[in-house]
Amino acid sequence: MVWTPLHAKIHRTIRSRHLFERNxxxxxxxxxxxxxxxxxxxxxxxxxxxxxxxxxxxxxxRWRSDSEANAxxxxxxxxxxxxxxxxxxxxxxVNSEAAARDWRYQALSAIxxxxxxxxxxxxxxxxxxxxxxxxxxxxxxxxxxxxxLTWQRPLTTGIMLVRPLLEITxxxxxxxxxxxxxxxxxxSTNQDLQYARNxxxxxxxxxxxxxxxxxxxxxxxQTAELLQAEVEYLEKAAQxxxxxxxxxxxxxxxxxxxxxxxTPVLPLRLNRRVLQKAPLALQRRVMRQVLQQxxxxxxxxxHIEKLTALIIAPxxxxxxxxxxxxxxxxxxxxxxxx
Numbered sequence: 001m002v003w004t005p006l007h008a009k010i011h012r013t014i015r016s017r018h019l020f021e022r023n024x025x026x027x028x029x030x031x032x033x034x035x036x037x038x039x040x041x042x043x044x045x046x047x048x049x050x051x052x053x054x055x056x057x058x059x060x061x062r063w064r065s066d067s068e069a070n071a072x073x074x075x076x077x078x079x080x081x082x083x084x085x086x087x088x089x090x091x092x093x094v095n096s097e098a099a100a101r102d103w104r105y106q107a108l109s110a111i112x113x114x115x116x117x118x119x120x121x122x123x124x125x126x127x128x129x130x131x132x133x134x135x136x137x138x139x140x141x142x143x144x145x146x147x148x149l150t151w152q153r154p155l156t157t158g159i160m161l162v163r164p165l166l167e168i169t170x171x172x173x174x175x176x177x178x179x180x181x182x183x184x185x186x187x188s189t190n191q192d193l194q195y196a197r198n199x200x201x202x203x204x205x206x207x208x209x210x211x212x213x214x215x216x217x218x219x220x221x222q223t224a225e226l227l228q229a230e231v232e233y234l235e236k237a238a239q240x241x242x243x244x245x246x247x248x249x250x251x252x253x254x255x256x257x258x259x260x261x262x263t264p265v266l267p268l269r270l271n272r273r274v275l276q277k278a279p280l281a282l283q284r285r286v287m288r289q290v291l292q293q294x295x296x297x298x299x300x301x302x303h304i305e306k307l308t309a310l311i312i313a314p315x316x317x318x319x320x321x322x323x324x325x326x327x328x329x330x331x332x333x334x335x336x337x338x
């Protein structure tokens with residue numbers, strides 16, 4: 001086995017960030033592209049140090065004419081490495097990037113649950129993190145969207161999604177695969193410029209790299225990393241403020257790590273006097289948290305702003321109906337949602 005600087009880096013990252021423990025069962029999502037091949041090879045080489053049980057999962061979206069051959073290619077790699085292999089094939093071709101991602105995570109979760117894997121591991125890189133930040137910034141999003149690709153997050157009960165390569169760029173994974181002669185399967189859809197993410201990858205990032213910052217991917221990935229910690233802090237603070245405004249829990253801004261168990265039932269009342277003492281950033285987050293639980297779709301900036309405006313609005317002010325029909329109204333010291 002060749003021990004490269006990338007091996008050392010990932011070994012340190014896993015240990016310092018507590019991404020996995022020893023002897024756990026890891027299900028690796030492998031598309032056959034350079035990032036996922038780099039990931040599986042690194043974890044295979046580190047396996048003896050950590051005692052993991054590794055499995056490979058491949059999701060065939062049936063988007064491309066060569067998708068079946070792609071799946072066989074990954075299966076053959078799993079056989080070569082003597083690793084358990086799991087394949088999930090879409091019944092009908094999935095028609096959008098978002099739908100494909102949702103289907104893929106559902107499929108991976110089902111495989112992990114059925115085969116007792118505690119972790120699903122993906123090959124997202126610093127380059128993906130940079131692209132996600134730009135993509136969400138262009139669409140219009142707050143800090144939450146800009147830090148969307150995190151190191152780990154719960155996917156379903158008992159299963160954690162982990163991304164160990166978030167400090168590695170796509171250039172580095174390509175170089176690793178070339179040095180170790182790993183058989184990359186080129187995905188033709190990555191060149192298709194009808195997808196916004198591909199335009200960011202093929203056109204915008206190279207332009208920014210050439211004209212503004214040669215290390216733009218790493219710089220944007222670092223920004224996402226900083227935002228992640230800040231978003232986590234603000235969400236906790238907003239939960240505490242919201243509970244205080246609802247009159248539940250302690251309502252103080254102590255930064256505990258307890259899970260948020262807020263399950264609103266309409267009608268509900270928020271105390272304006274409690275909210276008026278808080279900074280606008282926390283007021284907005286409280287309103288977003290409340291709306292996230294009430295609306296079927298994610299609340300828009302306009303939804304959050306019109307509810308936040310009621311914190312200092314005159315008595316009897318009210319909003320027009322939110323999607324689904326709920327209305328918010330000022331009643332003295334209270335904002336009443338019904």
